[in-house]
Amino acid sequence: MENLVEIRGLKVEATTDSGRRLDIIKGVDLDIAPGEIVALIGESGSGKTTIALTLMGYTRTGCRISGGSIRVAGKDMVTLSERQRAMIRGREISYVPQSAAAAFNPTKRIIDQVVEVTHIHKLLPPAEARQKAISLFKALSLPNPEQIGERYPHQVSGGQLQRLAAAMALISDPKLVIFDEPTTALDVTTQIEVLRAFKSVMKKSGIAGVYVSHDLAVVAQIADRILVLRNGEVQEVGSTETILNDAKHPYTRELLSAFEPKPRGDQLDLAAEAKPLLEINALTAGYGPVQEDGLPLVRAVQEASITVQKGRNLGIIGESGCGKSTLARSIAGILPASSGKLTLDGRQLAPSARQRSREQLRELQIVFQHADTSLNPAKSIEDILGRPLTFYHGMKGSQRSTRIDQLLDMVHLPKALRSRTPAELSGGQKQRVNFARALAAEPKIILCDEITSALDTVVAAAVIDLLKELQRELALSYIFISHDLSVVEAICDEIVVMYRGKKVEQITPAISKVPQHPYSQLLFSSVPKLDPNWLDSLERDPELVKAYGHA
Known part of the structure; x- marks a missing residue:
């Protein structure tokens, strides 16, 4: 069978602000058969998205395709x-982005945007395009498709928006769809239902796909083959089964081992050590005007x-909007609780950080999800x-300088980074x-709010x-959201499992x-x-999905 995609010796070059040229893709080869889904796996900066975008003959600002050929259905995207x-x-060739929200115009109805490509390329009359969109909505398991x-x-x-972005990509009956981390957010x-919908439509229509991700478990559910990338070079390529069960390259094995973090081997004796550090009693917090009941x-x-x-x-776990981050902000005093009581090491904490003593602020620190926005650029x-x-x-002075070196050493960063900026x-x-x-600050407890969600598996x-x-060295406690x-x-x-603002269950993994x-x-x-x-063998109670799923 002739390949739908044939990439040979692909090179992509980036130009830095100082004018220096760097090879970011270094001679990549890739074949994709009609109807085959190939995953591009690797950490940030490995070249996954860069390679995927070249299939459309596109590179980001400051980059250019500097060598090789990219043939899609017989056409060389480099020379066109x-x-x-x-x-x-x-x-x-269609593209499904990581953020579906960014792909849609907020001022236009969804149906008009989904069928737009059929008008641009004059593929279907308006009424037919609309019916095709509705049939795709059904195939993608969207509610109220009409x-x-x-x-x-x-x-x-x-x-739902992510599946609607897929409908927009599929309505033209493309030969190839590029999925760029479409379930990361x-x-x-929700991810399970979206993956199921993608897989079903792709297989039924015989459409080939490129699936960009750093999540091997997600890729395992949808890809036929996996291409492992690092620093713009292919490390290993093979069937999904082979990569997962018989990986040859050390980097692939590192990715696989990083996917399942090692459980704690230093569990403390509950009975001997159980002394409350932080106690939260009947805490209620939220947003908007205060009502008659004071909430x-x-x-x-x-x-x-x-x-x-x-x-x-x-x-603390739960889906988006369940109240996890609001709870963290209330504990930290960034969003003062409306009611309830907070006690840290036997002393009551004021609801607002502004009202807490410097010592209380020192003892309870918070680390946010996005380091980019929490570090002064x-x-x-x-x-x-x-x-x-300070x-x-x-x-001050040499004492402070020495301590900065110690802190960098603690988090395994070189002292040479001292003079650099976050960028x-x-x-x-x-x-x-x-x-x-x-x-x-030398805290007693650190609140970690989704601190690994923006990181690759290996880095996380x-x-x-x-x-x-x-924790072993400093006797810290963490709240991990x-x-x-x-x-x-x-x-x-x-x-602790949260759902719609309420704690619904507390589980002790070591026991059950x-x-x-x-x-x-x-x-x-x-x-x-x-x-x-x-994914294919997963059976979930339909009543549970109906009651608690929000796909």
Whole structure:
């Protein structure tokens, strides 16, 4: 069978701000057969998205295709004119982005945007295009397929919008669809339904696909073959089954081992060590005007009661919007609780951080999800780490300088980074600086709010290992907020499950991993496994999905 895609010796070059040229893709070969789905796997900067975009003859600003050939259905995308490429994009090759919200115009109805490509390329009469869109909505398991297109993008859920973006890509009957991390931003319960819908439509229509991701478990469910990339070079290529069960390259094996973080081997004796460090009693917090009962209009967290023991870690999990991050912000005093009581090491905490003593602020630190927005881009790493040392401990001069070196060493960063700004660091390095800044205060407890969600699997696993090491050395406690169950299980002694602002269950993994609440059961059953047959064999209670799923 003739290949649909043939890439030979692909090179992509980037030009830096100083005018220096760097090869970011270094001679990549790739074949894709008609109807085959090939996954591009690797950490950030490995070249996954860059290669995928070249299939449309496109590169990001500052980059260019500097060598090789890219043939799609017999046409070389490198030698075609921009006008010829434009005729192919959206018609023969379609693209589904990571953020569906960014792909839709908020001022236009969904149906008008989904059928737009059929008007541009004059593929179908308007009435036919509309009927085809509705049939795709049905095939992608969207609710109310006849009416959903009449809504605007903000009127549907994230999972629905991601499937609508797929409908927009599929309506032209393309030969190839590029999926660029399309489920990364989705909750696990939603992700499963979206993956199922993608897989079903692609296989039924015999459409080839390129699936870009750093999540091997997701890739295992949808891809026929996997191409492993690192620093713009192919490390290994093989069938999904072969890569998962018989990987040859050390980097592939590193990716596989990083996917399942090692469970804690330093569990403390509960009976001997159980002393409350942080106690949260009946905490309610939210947004909007205060009502007659003294509570906010939107109650994102309702009557939550949680205890964190000294030297132990608590995980808080749940889907987007369940109140996890609001709870963290309330504990930190960034969003003052409307009611309830907070006690840290036997002393009551004021609801607002502004009302807390400097010592209380020092003892409870928070590390945010996005290091990019929580580090001052205008300051050097030295300034960022020096500020809490001066604020909390009054350190100056050589004493402060020595401590900065110690903090960098603690989080395994070279001292040479002192003079750099956040923009000059990788995502993993920035998150380590975030931790060093929290450690500068010498806290008793650190709130970690989705700190690994923006990181690659390998980098995230390294950060988790770092946290365990710091806990052993410094007798810290963590509250770990995440929707990634494997990460939470790797570091937490207790797991609290939240749903719609309420704590529905607390689980002790060391004693039992079997959740009792129906929502917890749905959540735990939705975490993909490194098994290509997992999705096809997954059976979930339809009543549970109906009651608690929001795909």
